[in-house]
Amino acid sequence: MKAARICVALIAAVFAGFPYLWMVSSAFKPDAELFAHHLVVWPRHPTWAHFGSALGSAGLGTAFANSLIVGFATTIVTLAVAAPAAYALVRYRFAGRSFFAGTILAVQF
Amino acid sequence: MNGRETRTALAFLAPSLCVIVVLLAYPLARTLVLSLYRYNLAQVLGKPARFVGLENYRDLATSPFFWHVVLATLAFAGTCVVGTLAVGTIVALALEDAFPGRSALRVVVALPWAMPAVAASIVWKWLFDDQHGPLDAFLSALGLHAFAGFSWTANALVAFAAVAVIVAWQTFPFVTITLLAGFATLPRSVYEAAAVDGISDWRRTCAITLPMLGPLFLTLIVLLMIWDVKVFTQMYVMTGGGPGRGTYVLGLYAWREGFASVHLGVAAAIAAAMSALLAIFVGAYVRLARGSTA
Amino acid sequence: MKRLALLLSAVMWTLCGCDRHEQPTLSVWIMRPGNIAAAQAFFDAESAGFERTHPGIRVRVEFIPWLAAHDKLVTALAGDVPPDISELGSTWTAEFAAVGALRDLDRLDHRLGGRSAFVPALADAATLADGHVYGIPWYAGTRALLYRKSVFARARLEPPRTLADLARDARALSDPAQGTYGFALMGNNAPLFYPIVWEYGGDFAAPRDGVWHSQLAASDGARKALAYVHDLYRDHTAPQGAITWSDLDGRSAFAQGTVAMTVTGSWALASMFAEHPDVRADVGIVPFPSSRANAGPVAFVGGSHLVVYKRSHRPDLAEAFIAALSRAQAQRRWATTVGFYPGRAALVRSTIPDGTTVLESRVFADELLSGKSTPPAPGWGEVEGSATIPAMIQSVLSGQATESAAIAHASAEIDAQLDPDL
Numbered sequence: 001m002k003a004a005r006i007c008v009a010l011i012a013a014v015f016a017g018f019p020y021l022w023m024v025s026s027a028f029k030p031d032a033e034l035f036a037h038h039l040v041v042w043p044r045h046p047t048w049a050h051f052g053s054a055l056g057s058a059g060l061g062t063a064f065a066n067s068l069i070v071g072f073a074t075t076i077v078t079l080a081v082a083a084p085a086a087y088a089l090v091r092y093r094f095a096g097r098s099f100f101a102g103t104i105l106a107v108q109f
Numbered sequence: 110m111n112g113r114e115t116r117t118a119l120a121f122l123a124p125s126l127c128v129i130v131v132l133l134a135y136p137l138a139r140t141l142v143l144s145l146y147r148y149n150l151a152q153v154l155g156k157p158a159r160f161v162g163l164e165n166y167r168d169l170a171t172s173p174f175f176w177h178v179v180l181a182t183l184a185f186a187g188t189c190v191v192g193t194l195a196v197g198t199i200v201a202l203a204l205e206d207a208f209p210g211r212s213a214l215r216v217v218v219a220l221p222w223a224m225p226a227v228a229a230s231i232v233w234k235w236l237f238d239d240q241h242g243p244l245d246a247f248l249s250a251l252g253l254h255a256f257a258g259f260s261w262t263a264n265a266l267v268a269f270a271a272v273a274v275i276v277a278w279q280t281f282p283f284v285t286i287t288l289l290a291g292f293a294t295l296p297r298s299v300y301e302a303a304a305v306d307g308i309s310d311w312r313r314t315c316a317i318t319l320p321m322l323g324p325l326f327l328t329l330i331v332l333l334m335i336w337d338v339k340v341f342t343q344m345y346v347m348t349g350g351g352p353g354r355g356t357y358v359l360g361l362y363a364w365r366e367g368f369a370s371v372h373l374g375v376a377a378a379i380a381a382a383m384s385a386l387l388a389i390f391v392g393a394y395v396r397l398a399r400g401s402t403a
Numbered sequence: 404m405k406r407l408a409l410l411l412s413a414v415m416w417t418l419c420g421c422d423r424h425e426q427p428t429l430s431v432w433i434m435r436p437g438n439i440a441a442a443q444a445f446f447d448a449e450s451a452g453f454e455r456t457h458p459g460i461r462v463r464v465e466f467i468p469w470l471a472a473h474d475k476l477v478t479a480l481a482g483d484v485p486p487d488i489s490e491l492g493s494t495w496t497a498e499f500a501a502v503g504a505l506r507d508l509d510r511l512d513h514r515l516g517g518r519s520a521f522v523p524a525l526a527d528a529a530t531l532a533d534g535h536v537y538g539i540p541w542y543a544g545t546r547a548l549l550y551r552k553s554v555f556a557r558a559r560l561e562p563p564r565t566l567a568d569l570a571r572d573a574r575a576l577s578d579p580a581q582g583t584y585g586f587a588l589m590g591n592n593a594p595l596f597y598p599i600v601w602e603y604g605g606d607f608a609a610p611r612d613g614v615w616h617s618q619l620a621a622s623d624g625a626r627k628a629l630a631y632v633h634d635l636y637r638d639h640t641a642p643q644g645a646i647t648w649s650d651l652d653g654r655s656a657f658a659q660g661t662v663a664m665t666v667t668g669s670w671a672l673a674s675m676f677a678e679h680p681d682v683r684a685d686v687g688i689v690p691f692p693s694s695r696a697n698a699g700p701v702a703f704v705g706g707s708h709l710v711v712y713k714r715s716h717r718p719d720l721a722e723a724f725i726a727a728l729s730r731a732q733a734q735r736r737w738a739t740t741v742g743f744y745p746g747r748a749a750l751v752r753s754t755i756p757d758g759t760t761v762l763e764s765r766v767f768a769d770e771l772l773s774g775k776s777t778p779p780a781p782g783w784g785e786v787e788g789s790a791t792i793p794a795m796i797q798s799v800l801s802g803q804a805t806e807s808a809a810i811a812h813a814s815a816e817i818d819a820q821l822d823p824d825l
Contacts, residue, residue: 001309001310001311002206002208004203005202005203005204005205005206005207005208006203008199008202008203009200009203009204009208009211009214009218010214012196012199012200012203012214012218013214013217013218015196015278016217016219016220016221016278016282017217017220018220019221019224019229019232019233019236019278020220020224022235022236022243023228023231023232024217026235031463031678032678032679034241034678035241035655035658035659035678035679036241036659037659037660037661038412039241039246041243041244045182056439066166080124081124081125081127081128082125084121084122084124084125085121085122085124085125087121088117088118088119088121088122089118089122091118092114092115092117092118093114094114094115094118095115097118098399100122101399102395102399103129104129105394105395105398105399106391106392106395107129107133108396109335109339109387109391150477150498150502151503151823153477153503154480154481154502154503154504156502158501185804236792239642239643239644240644240652240655240656240659240661241655253638257582257642258582258642258643258644258661259641259644260642260644260645260647262644262647263643263644263646263647263801264801265801268645276617282408348647348789349790351591351647351790351793351794351797352590352646352647352794352797352798353793353794353795353796353797353798353801353803353804354794354798355797355798355801355803365789368474369785369788369789370788370789370820371477371785388773
C-alpha cells in the first residue's frame with residue numbers, strides 16, 4: 001500500500017509539474033524549434049531572445065511593477081479592513097452579528 | 110450586550126461595511142438597474158438609454174441558446190467538481206502518511222494553485238495543440254495513433270473535457286491541502302482502536318477517514334461548484350466559445366454580450382441571472398460554513 | 404533635517420514646474436505592429452518633423468495592442484477622454500462614425516485627392532450612408548493563395564486558378580494516412596470565406612431604407628459557399644483540427660509541410676519566413692482563385708483608417724498631422740514597415756512590403772485594386788467581434804447544422820447585430 005501511495009504521489013507530481021517544465025523549456029526554445037514538425041522537448045539551441053522581447057516590446061517590466069504595486073496595496077488594504085472586522089465579530093456580542101458574519105462570507109464570491 | 114461594546118464593534122466593522130457597500134452592493138444594484146435598459150454603444154457615448162423593463166430578461170428566457178448555455182455551464186461545472194474532488198482526494202490520501210520525499214512532493218503538488226489562470230490556460234492550450242503540442246505527440250508515441258494531430262478544440266464535448274482538465278489541474282491542490290488539514294483534525298483514538306482490530310489500510314480509508322470528513326466534503330463541493338460555474342478565463346483562452354458557439358458558458362456569454370457586442374443591458378441581465386443561480390450555492394456555503402463554527 | 408526639507412521642496416518645485424509649463428499635446432493612438440522598433444522610429448521622425456513646422460505643439464504617440472483596442476477606445480469615449488487621432492480598423496470606422504464619435508473629414512479627404520486617390524475598398528469603408536467621409540485610408544492589405552512548389556511539381560499540378568481547380572488540387576494532394584493535406588481550410592478565419600461567397604454571387608449585408616439587413620439568405624451564394632467548404636472538409640483535404648484554425652495556424656501548418664496550400668496576407672510573410680527560413684524558396688503565390696480572370700480577382704481587402712475624434716480640442720492640428728502622415732513617402736514607409744500597402748491607390752503597384760518578393764507583391768497589389776471590403780454597415784464591427792461568420796462555418800463543418808439552418812441562424816444574428824435599435 002505504501003508503494004501504491006508513493007506511485008500515486010509521483011504521478012501527481014508529474015501532472016502538477018509538467019506544465020511548468022514545458023513553460024520553462026518553451027521560454028528558451030527558438031521559434032524554429034517551437035514550431036518544428038517533430039516535437040522538441042528540450043531546446044537544442046536555447047536562446048534568451050524571448051525574454052528580451054518580453055522585457056522590450058511586450059512591456060514585461062511595467063507589467064511586473066504594476067503587479068507588485070497592486071499586490072502590495074491590495075494586501076495592506078485587505079488586512080486593514082479585515083483584521084478589525086474579524087476581531088469585532090469574535091470578541092463582541094451585538095445585534096446583527098450573525099448577519100454580518102454571513103454577509104462577509106457570502107460576498108467573497 | 111452593552112451599548113459601548115456595540116459602538117466599538119460597529120467602529121471596527123465600519124471599513125468592511127464601506128467596502129461592501131461601495132464595491133459590492135452599489136455595483137450590484139447598478140447592474141440590476143442597467144439590466145432594465147437598452148444600453149448599447151450609442152448610449153455609452155452619451156445618447157439617452159431607453160427603459161425596457163423586463164424585456165432583456167424576456168428575450169433571454171425565450172432564447173434556446175441561453176438555456177443551452179445554462180445547462181452547459183451546470184454540466185461543465187459539475188464535471189469539473191467531480192474531477193477536481195477525485196484527483197484532490199486521491200492525492201491527499203497518497204500524501205497522508207509519511208514517506209521519504211513527501212515534503213518535497215507536497216510542494217510540487219501545490220504548484221498549480223500558484224499559477225495565474227491566464228498563464229495556466231495558455232500553457233495548457235499549447236500542451237493540447239494539435240500541431241505542436243506534446244500531449245498528442247506523447248499519445249501517438251505510446252501507440253495511440255488516433256491521437257496524432259488530434260484536435261482538442263474541434264468538438265464541443267472534447268473541448269469541454271480539455272478545459273475541465275485545466276480547471277481541475279489548477280484547483281486540485283486546494284482540495285488536497287484542505288483535506289490534509291482535515292485529516293489532521295481527526296481524533297487519533299478512533300484510528301488507534303481500529304489499528305488494534307487489525308484493519309487494512311484501504312478499509313481504514315473507506316470506513317473511517319472519508320466518512321468522518323463528510324461535512325468537509327460537502328463544503329468543498331459547494332465551494333468548487335461556485336468557482337466552476339464562474340469559470341471564464343480558461344474557456345476564453347482555450348476555445349473562445351467555439352467551435353460554432355458550442356462551448357459557451359455563462360461567464361463567456363455575459364462577456365461577449367457586454368464587450369464584443371456592447372449590449373450592456375443584455376449582459377447585465379445575464380450577470381443577474383448568473384448571480385441568482387450562484388446565490389443558491391452561496392447560501393448553501395454560508396449555511397455550511399457557519400454551521401461548523403457558530 | 405533642514406537639508407531634507409530643502410531637497411523635498413526642490414523636488415516639489417520641479418514637479419509643479421513641469422505642470423505649469425505643460426505643452427498643448429496632440430495624442431495619437433496607433434495599433435501596435437509586430438516590428439515595434441521600426442514603428443517607434445517612424446513616429447519619432449514624423450512627430451519631430453511636425454513639431455518643427457508647428458512650434459508649441461507636442462505629439463504623443465501611444466501604441467495599443469489590437470486585441471484590447473476596441474475596448475480601450477470605447478472606454479476612453481465613455482470617459483470623455485479619447486485621443487485626438489487614432490488608427491481604426493476599416494471595419495470599425497463605420498461603427499464609431501454612426502454613433503457620432505468621429506469628426507467629419509470631407510474637407511481633408513478632398514484636399515488629399517478624394518475617393519479616387521485611395522484604394523476603393525478602403526475609401527468605401529470610411530464613407531457612411533450620409534455620404535460623408537469619416538476616415539482617411541492609411542494602409543491596406545489583402546490575402547492570396549500560397550502553395551508549396553515542390554509538392555505541386557511532384558504531383559505535376561499547376562497552381563489553381565478557379566475554385567474548382569482548388570478543390571481538385573486539394574483532393575489530389577491529400578493523404579491523411581501520411582499526415583499531409585491539400586489545403587488549410589481554416590474554420591476560424593472569416594476572410595478566407597468572404598471571397599468564396601462573392602465568387603458564388605452571394606453577399607453579406609445590404610441597406611434597405613437606411614437599415615442594414617443580412618443578405619446571406621437572399622441568394623444561393625452563401626449556401627453554395629458553405630457547401631463548397633463542407634465538401635472539402637468532409638473529403639479530408641485539411642486536418643480535422645483545421646475547423647478551429649486561425650490564419651496563424653494555417654500558416655504554421657503550411658510552413659511545416661502539413662498542408663500544401665494556404666491563404667494568408669502580405670503582413671504575415673515576414674514572420675512566417677523568420678520562423679521557417681528554409682521554406683522561403685519553395686513558396687509560390689497566386690491570386691485567390693476566381694473565375695473573373697479578366698476583370699481581376701475579387702479578393703477581400705482590409706486595412707486601417709486614420710480618424711479624428713469629435714471631442715478633440717485641436718481638430719485642425721489633428722487634420723494637419725493626418726495630412727502629414729498621408730504624404731506619399733510617409734504612407735509608403737509606414738506600410739512597408741508593417742507589411743501592408745499604402746492607402747493611396749497610385750502607390751500600391753510600386754510598393755514592396757518588407758518580407759515579400761517582387762512577384763509576391765505584384766500579386767497582392769493586383770488583388771488590392773480590384774478587391775472588396777465587408778459591408779460598411781455600422782454594426783459590422785459587432786458581427787466580426789462576435790465571430791458570427793466563423794461560428795456559422797464551424798457549425799456546418801462540425802455537423803452541428805445543415806447549410807440552410809446555419810445560414811438562417813447566422814442571418815438572424817446578423818440582422819440583430821446590424822439593427823441600430825437593438
